[in-house]
Amino acid sequence: MSSFNYTIAIDAMGGESSPKKIIEGISLFLEEDKEIYFNIFGKKDLIIKEIDKYKNISTENCKIINCETQIEDKNSVRDAIKVGKESSMWKAIERVKNKESDLIISSGNTGALLVISKLLIKMIDGVDKPAIAGLWPNFQGVSVVLDLGANIEFNEKNYVEFSKIGAELYRSIFEKKDPRVSLLNIGSEEIKGHEELKSAFRTLNANKNNFIFKGYIEGNHIKDGDVDVIITDGFSGNIALKTAEGTVNYMTTEIKKIFSSSLFGKICYLFSLPLFKKIKKTLDPRKYNGGIFLGLNAPVIKSHGSADSFAFFYSIKLSAKILRGGLVKRIKSNFENG
C-alpha cells in the first residue's frame, strides 16, 4: 500500500441514503485521485452490495470494518456516548485516535460527532474549544467561515484563537501565504459590537499575526471576497449560514416557479438550457459541502446529512486537500510557539 499518501476513515452509515451515496462518492473521488486509502465503517453486507457496483473500489484501496449499530440523528449526544461505542461513527473516530486513519468523515449526528471526536481525538494542547468551519463562495473564489455552531458563547480568547486556526485552514486548503482575516460584526466602525468582540479587535490589531487582520466585516460583504477568513461566534455563524441557505433556496424556487408556470416559460427554459446548466454549476452548494471541525488532534469532517453522492465526493476532495496541506501540524505550530 505504499502508493497511498493518506488514509481516511469513513462512517458510511450517517445521513440520508447511506451507505449508497457514500460509496458512490468514494467512487467519484477515486476517478480523479488514487492516492487516498479508505477505511469504511458500517454494515458490511450493505457496503459490499454498493461497492460491487463500481469497478474502481476494491480491497486494494479500501477496507471495510463491519459495525452492526449506528448513531441516529434523533439520538441525544448523551445516548450516543452511552450506547454508541460499537457504532460506525465511534469506530471510525477511534481509528483516527489510534492513528490508523488520518481523518474521519461522517454524514451523521453533528453533536455526537463533535463530542465523541473531542473525547477520543482530544483537543490540541493550548486550544480552548473546537470550531466548525465551512467554505463560503464569493465573487473572487471561496472564503472560510467559522464558527458555524460548535460554541454559542464566545470570549475574546476564542476570537483570537479561531483567527489563527482559521488562517491555517485557509492556508492549508488554498496555499495562500497571508490570508486576510476579519471578525463578523454589525458595523465596520470600531465602536460597534459587544465587548468580547471589541477587545478581540484590539488584540488582533495590536498583535503581530501571521495573517493580515482586516478588522470587521458585515454579513453583506462576505460575498465580496476581499476577506479569506471570517470569524464569528457559533450562534451568529450558524444563523448566517442557515439564513444564506434559506435565501438561496427561496430565490431558486421563485425563479423555477416563474419559468415553469407557463408554456412560454418552459420554452424559454429549454432554449436557455445551457445557461441554466451553467448557473446550476456555478451556484451548486454541493461544492461547498463539509463542515470542518478544527482544534482537534486530527481533522474531522462533517458532511451534510442530506448531501448526495456528488456532495459527499466534494467533502472527500476537501479532506484530501486538508491532509495534503498539513492542517493539524500548521495549527499545532501556532500553539507551541504561542
Added chain:
Amino acid sequence: MSSFNYTIAIDAMGGESSPKKIIEGISLFLEEDKEIYFNIFGKKDLIIKEIDKYKNISTENCKIINCETQIEDKNSVRDAIKVGKESSMWKAIERVKNKESDLIISSGNTGALLVISKLLIKMIDGVDKPAIAGLWPNFQGVSVVLDLGANIEFNEKNYVEFSKIGAELYRSIFEKKDPRVSLLNIGSEEIKGHEELKSAFRTLNANKNNFIFKGYIEGNHIKDGDVDVIITDGFSGNIALKTAEGTVNYMTTEIKKIFSSSLFGKICYLFSLPLFKKIKKTLDPRKYNGGIFLGLNAPVIKSHGSADSFAFFYSIKLSAKILRGGLVKRIKSNFENG
C-alpha cells in the same frame, strides 16, 4: 384638511440622492393614497425645486419646514445630539413628539435616528428597549423579523416583550388575528441555544399569549412562511439580514454574468425578457424597504440610505398601514394590562 387621516413627518435630507428620491417617493404614494398629509423637513429651496416636478404635491397635501442643517451618516450619535438640534431629522422627530405628526420617516443616520427618537418621543411605559423590525419575504407572503440591530445584548425579558410587540406589528400591518411567533435559534430542539433564549422559550410556552407561540425556528426555515413573526437578538438579526442581502446580491450578479457573457446568453435574455421582468418584480427588495423602530410612543421608520424613490414609496405605504392598523395603541394595550 379634514380629508386627511394622518400626518407623516418626513426627513427629506438623509441618505443618497435626497431630497430628489424622497419627493418622487411621496408623489408615487399620492398617486394611490390621498389621505395622508406630509410635513417635509429640509432645505426648502431644494425641496421646492423637486416638488415643482410633480402635479400631485402642493400646499394642499404638504407643508415644507425649512431646516438649514442635516445629520450626516458619518456623524457620531454623540455629535448628532450635540449639534443636530436644528437638523431636518431632529425637527421631524420633534414634530412627532409635539403630536403635530403621527409618524416619522428618515433615510438618514440609523444610530442618530434611534437615539434622538428615544430622547424626544420616549419609550412606551413598561417597554424596556426599542427594537428594529423589518419585513422578510417568504413562500407564503411576508413575515416580520426583529430585532435587526437596536440591541446587541438580549435577556429573557427582551425576547418575551419583543414577541408581544412583534405580534402587534404583524397584526397592525396584515390584519391577522393570531400571528404565529417563533424565536430564532440554531436548532429546533428545546435544549439548543443559550440560557436567555431557553428561559424565554419556557416563559412563552407557559404564558397565555395573545399570539400563537411556535417555539424555535432556524435560519433556513424563515423562507417557509410557517411563522409570521421571528424574534432574535439585534446582533444575530442584523447578521442574518445582511447575510441574506449579500446572498441575494451574489446570486443575482452571478446569474446576470452568465446571461451577459455571450451573444447566445444575451439572445436568451431578450427572448425571456417578460420572465426576467417577473422575477425582478417578485424578488424586488425595494418592496420590503423600511426598518420599523418599535416600543416608542410613535412609529419611527428608517428607510434604507441607498433606497431609491420606489423603495421610499414603499416605506411610506408601510407607514400608512402601520398608522391605520393602530400599532402604537395596540402595543400600549399589552403593557397597560401586563
